[in-house]
Amino acid sequence: MANFYCKWCGQKYTNVQSLTAGSCYNSPSKKHELYEGPEQRNYYCEYCGNKYSNLPNLTAASCIRSPTGKHIPYEGEEKSQYTCKYCGNKYSNLPNLTAASCSRSPTGKHLPAK
Ligand SMILES: [Zn+2]
Ligand SMILES: [Zn+2]
Ligand SMILES: [Zn+2]
Numbered sequence: 001m002a003n004f005y006c007k008w009c010g011q012k013y014t015n016v017q018s019l020t021a022g023s024c025y026n027s028p029s030k031k032h033e034l035y036e037g038p039e040q041r042n043y044y045c046e047y048c049g050n051k052y053s054n055l056p057n058l059t060a061a062s063c064i065r066s067p068t069g070k071h072i073p074y075e076g077e078e079k080s081q082y083t084c085k086y087c088g089n090k091y092s093n094l095p096n097l098t099a100a101s102c103s104r105s106p107t108g109k110h111l112p113a114k
Contacts, residue, residue: 003039006032007073010055026059026070037075037114044078045071046112049094065098065109076114084110 004013008027013019016034024032035055037043042051043058047065052058055073063071074094076082081090082097086104091097094112102110 005035005039005055006059007035007055007075008033008059008068008070010035010057010059010073026068028068035073035075037073038077040078042078044074044094045098046074046094047072047098047107047109049074049096049098065107067107074112074114076112082112085113086111 004016004019006019006024008024019032019034022032023030027033042053043055044051045058045063048063050071058071058073061071062069066072081092082094083090084097084102087102089110097110097112100110101108105111
């Protein structure tokens with residue numbers, strides 16, 4: 001059976017209805033929201049590229065670059081090359097991509113496309 005995770009706190013549910021019905025301490029909307037990426041061995045922060053082995057650990061830790069102050073999971077798969085969704089620059093890993101400045105991104109840093 002598939003598992004569903006909240007993208008803000010990493011809590012696991014067996015169906016989307018109970019996930020979206022629950023309240024979430026970490027979410028800007030105060031509700032759990034569905035993490036739409038794949039279940040994988042490693043999870044990365046979309047804003048800084050830090051790697052964690054599970055979503056609860058990732059979402060609990062502070063992030064210097066994220067708009068919420070916590071890491072937010074990257075919802076794409078692990079790949080050999082990552083592309084900035086604002087300018088198309090390519091990098092071989094997420095920490096390098098998210099650390100470099102981007103003239104087109106609203107945050108001033110590259111952000112990965114899924
Ligand atoms: Zn949550
Ligand atoms: Zn982060
Ligand atoms: Zn960019």
